[in-house]
Amino acid sequence: MATLIRQCRPRGEGICDVLVSDGRITGKGADLAADGGVAVIDGSGCVLLPGLVDAHTHLDKTLIGTPWHPHSAGERLIDLITNERRVLTELDLDPALQSRRMVHHMLERGTTAIRSHVDIGTDIGLRHFHGVAATREACTDLVAIQIVAFPQTGMMIMPGVADLMEQAVKEGAEVVGGLDPVGIDRDPKGQLDAIFAIAGKHGCEIDIHLHDLGEMGAITIDMIAKRTAALGLEGKVTISHAFCLGDIDDARLDGLITLLRDNDIAIATCGAGHYPIPPIRKLRAAGIRMFAGSDGVRDAWGPLNNGDMLERAYQLAWHGDTRDDPGIETMLDLATHGGAQAMGLADYGLDVGCRADLVLVEAETPAEAVCYHPPRRMVMAGGRVVAENGKSLLPAP
Amino acid sequence: MATLIRQCRPRGEGICDVLVSDGRITGKGADLAADGGVAVIDGSGCVLLPGLVDAHTHLDKTLIGTPWHPHSAGERLIDLITNERRVLTELDLDPALQSRRMVHHMLERGTTAIRSHVDIGTDIGLRHFHGVAATREACTDLVAIQIVAFPQTGMMIMPGVADLMEQAVKEGAEVVGGLDPVGIDRDPKGQLDAIFAIAGKHGCEIDIHLHDLGEMGAITIDMIAKRTAALGLEGKVTISHAFCLGDIDDARLDGLITLLRDNDIAIATCGAGHYPIPPIRKLRAAGIRMFAGSDGVRDAWGPLNNGDMLERAYQLAWHGDTRDDPGIETMLDLATHGGAQAMGLADYGLDVGCRADLVLVEAETPAEAVCYHPPRRMVMAGGRVVAENGKSLLPAP
Numbered sequence: 144m145a146t147l148i149r150q151c152r153p154r155g156e157g158i159c160d161v162l163v164s165d166g167r168i169t170g171k172g173a174d175l176a177a178d179g180g181v182a183v184i185d186g187s188g189c190v191l192l193p194g195l196v197d198a199h200t201h202l203d204k205t206l207i208g209t210p211w212h213p214h215s216a217g218e219r220l221i222d223l224i225t226n227e228r229r230v231l232t233e234l235d236l237d238p239a240l241q242s243r244r245m246v247h248h249m250l251e252r253g254t255t256a257i258r259s260h261v262d263i264g265t266d267i268g269l270r271h272f273h274g275v276a277a278t279r280e281a282c283t284d285l286v287a288i289q290i291v292a293f294p295q296t297g298m299m300i301m302p303g304v305a306d307l308m309e310q311a312v313k314e315g316a317e318v319v320g321g322l323d324p325v326g327i328d329r330d331p332k333g334q335l336d337a338i339f340a341i342a343g344k345h346g347c348e349i350d351i352h353l354h355d356l357g358e359m360g361a362i363t364i365d366m367i368a369k370r371t372a373a374l375g376l377e378g379k380v381t382i383s384h385a386f387c388l389g390d391i392d393d394a395r396l397d398g399l400i401t402l403l404r405d406n407d408i409a410i411a412t413c414g415a416g417h418y419p420i421p422p423i424r425k426l427r428a429a430g431i432r433m434f435a436g437s438d439g440v441r442d443a444w445g446p447l448n449n450g451d452m453l454e455r456a457y458q459l460a461w462h463g464d465t466r467d468d469p470g471i472e473t474m475l476d477l478a479t480h481g482g483a484q485a486m487g488l489a490d491y492g493l494d495v496g497c498r499a500d501l502v503l504v505e506a507e508t509p510a511e512a513v514c515y516h517p518p519r520r521m522v523m524a525g526g527r528v529v530a531e532n533g534k535s536l537l538p539a540p
Numbered sequence: 541m542a543t544l545i546r547q548c549r550p551r552g553e554g555i556c557d558v559l560v561s562d563g564r565i566t567g568k569g570a571d572l573a574a575d576g577g578v579a580v581i582d583g584s585g586c587v588l589l590p591g592l593v594d595a596h597t598h599l600d601k602t603l604i605g606t607p608w609h610p611h612s613a614g615e616r617l618i619d620l621i622t623n624e625r626r627v628l629t630e631l632d633l634d635p636a637l638q639s640r641r642m643v644h645h646m647l648e649r650g651t652t653a654i655r656s657h658v659d660i661g662t663d664i665g666l667r668h669f670h671g672v673a674a675t676r677e678a679c680t681d682l683v684a685i686q687i688v689a690f691p692q693t694g695m696m697i698m699p700g701v702a703d704l705m706e707q708a709v710k711e712g713a714e715v716v717g718g719l720d721p722v723g724i725d726r727d728p729k730g731q732l733d734a735i736f737a738i739a740g741k742h743g744c745e746i747d748i749h750l751h752d753l754g755e756m757g758a759i760t761i762d763m764i765a766k767r768t769a770a771l772g773l774e775g776k777v778t779i780s781h782a783f784c785l786g787d788i789d790d791a792r793l794d795g796l797i798t799l800l801r802d803n804d805i806a807i808a809t810c811g812a813g814h815y816p817i818p819p820i821r822k823l824r825a826a827g828i829r830m831f832a833g834s835d836g837v838r839d840a841w842g843p844l845n846n847g848d849m850l851e852r853a854y855q856l857a858w859h860g861d862t863r864d865d866p867g868i869e870t871m872l873d874l875a876t877h878g879g880a881q882a883m884g885l886a887d888y889g890l891d892v893g894c895r896a897d898l899v900l901v902e903a904e905t906p907a908e909a910v911c912y913h914p915p916r917r918m919v920m921a922g923g924r925v926v927a928e929n930g931k932s933l934l935p936a937p
Binding site: 508 | 608841857861863865905907908911915
């Protein structure tokens with residue numbers, strides 16, 4: 144089955160046709176022939192983007208598809224964690240169904256690749272992991288999903304969690320996670336040694352949540368960098384959020400940037416209007432790999448994340464007062480190529496031969512696409528049209 | 541001509557029908573009769589909101605309708621002001637056409653009332669004012685527009701500007717503006733005396749841009765409050781942006797809040813992810829009137845403001861990490877009733893008798909409407925359906 148997208152503008156550049164066959168981009172050029180049997184989509188001069196990448200989210204815990212849940216937690220991180228466990232226990236949702244619903248929600252908005260942190264705990268065991276793994280399997284033709292084994296309720300303070308995380312990796316979690324080794328576990332040596340031991344033993348990647356601000360966060364980055372070098376894990380480690388990079392003085396920041404670059408450690412950001420976030424343009428200029436995510440969407444942490452990565456790129460621009468086109472395009476890069484690189488998607492992009500994960504956006508330039516983030520005109524996942532005019536064409540899970 | 545909106549949920553509450561006749565809400569209830577000739581709109585359980593109110597914008601300077609303009613200015617306020625004059629001179633746009641285009645853009649997103657600051661300067665004279673006044677006249681059936689005579693390039697540093705502003709008020713500007721009396725004019729006494737003299741003489745309201753941070757902003761508020769009391773202008777003065785309220789210590793803030801309340805001075809905010817903004821919930825809890833606006837949309841100040849007030853309410857929630865429903869609804873209130881009150885729209889709201897400025901949003905609750913801000917299902921302005929499914933039904937200006 145082939146599809147010809149007529150008169151679109153890849154990344155906002157000159158108008159051309161894009162031919163898709165067997166799930167891949169097989170041709171680009173002016174006035175490509177549409178043989179019999181080729182479906183034709185009118186690109187109408189829209190900007191064509193590669194599929195959006197949401198490389199930091201929590202598919203397992205969303206409340207999507209259930210009645211509106213007014214936010215009920217206190218403000219501290221520990222309040223949010225405790226409240227979430229209470230809510231999820233009360234609602235008794237199925238992580239497979241919830242993650243599937245969220246995948247459809249994200250596809251509708253143009254996201255075709257997802258790195259999801261998934262809760263592992265002594266209370267829930269591997270239940271969430273198995274649910275998201277089922278969704279990963281069920282949706283494999285539509286969306287690439289990477290799973291991070293994530294100790295949401297703590298790791299060293301919850302004996303048994305590290306073993307469960309290792310078990311998840313054995314069963315197919317591509318990434319081992321972590322959570323505020325100082326702030327939550329109060330045992331940075333213990334948590335980081337355990338995480339890196341799992342990665343060293345199983346060859347998986349690492350992606351550690353780090354909300355801790357100031358020097359508490361900074362020493363954690365020091366420790367992560369040291370272990371990355373010791374184990375030769377350069378290029379395989381991500382620090383998510385890393386609020387401390389937006390919250391320390393320039394001299395300390397410059398030192399950390401050197402460490403991140405020398406050890407090729409990536410930084411994931413979700414924006415977060417109310418927190419200091421890493422200075423994106425400074426980090427990127429220094430050669431640090433960065434990518435973006437929605438964080439948890441419509442879950443017990445709150446309703447403010449809505450799972451639209453084009454809007455998330457906008458929020459990153461808004462957060463840093465980034466008004467120029469190259470800067471806005473950098474934010475879009477975090478939500479496209481940056482995430483794809485982190486996820487190791489080798490056949491990602493708009494070149495001939497790439498997987499046909501494509502998004503048509505009614506806009507004149509990529510910057511305009513980000514600023515207005517209108518409903519996606521068309522979303523194609525692996526060559527299949529899955530949404531039109533902002534509405535999913537897939538059967539509801 | 542009458543229209544019946546079936547099965548909608550005013551402000552997210554119980555399902556009912558809403559009858560509109562002769563531009564006003566004339567009935568609300570279950571299963572209202574649709575007599576012959578009554579047009580019926582299927583509300584489908586959508587949330588019904590009153591028309592959104594954008595009570596701080598700059599209709600005269602938008603570049604909308606022209607090719608995408610990559611942002612080109614430096615970062616300082618004065619760079620932005622100077623750059624804008626250069627861009628506007630080069631493009632030579634018609635303020636009447638541009639403001640008309642922006643009104644249509646805003647209507648499409650559900651905005652039915654607008655307070656627009658309009659540039660007055662010795663270089664441009666009253667050209668922008670006359671343009672927006674023409675739009676105000678042409679669109680009077682669709683949208684309420686209030687004009688603020690605004691000295692964008694300075695007031696005391698540009699002799700003649702105060703006289704032009706007074707002339708604009710004589711010709712129908714409802715509000716006299718101002719701009720950073722310390723930071724731009726470096727003559728707070730001069731600028732504020734001139735503004736209050738115009739207001740005292742002509743009985744107009746006052747709305748002063750105040751970007752100055754910290755104590756520079758705080759002393760300006762002191763001075764505005766003193767003059768408000770002296771002239772008995774309580775309830776007629778607004779301070780726009782007032783970043784300093786997000787940038788001073790609690791004791792000074794509490795003193796300013798008392799001043800604002802005692803003199804019934806309103807605060808307008810546009811969010812601005814990268815600046816300290818007034819602490820909305822604290823000010824509202826103290827009884828301060830507040831309202832919201834888009835600020836300049838797609839203009840030479842940058843492309844980040846997109847003219848969607850439902851999304852702007854979301855950005856206000858995002859900025860302050862406001863996750864609970866009452867808090868999110870407060871942000872929506874700033875974009876609806878707060879602005880309507882400031883603009884003196886007596887017949888605003890969802891009660892029988894109110895002007896039929898109505899917005900249908902596919903959502904379960906007002907908080908969900910804010911968090912997802914989907915394309916508006918239907919926008920009605922003065923009883924006329926002007927947009928459906930996010931697309932304007934009006935002829936392009």
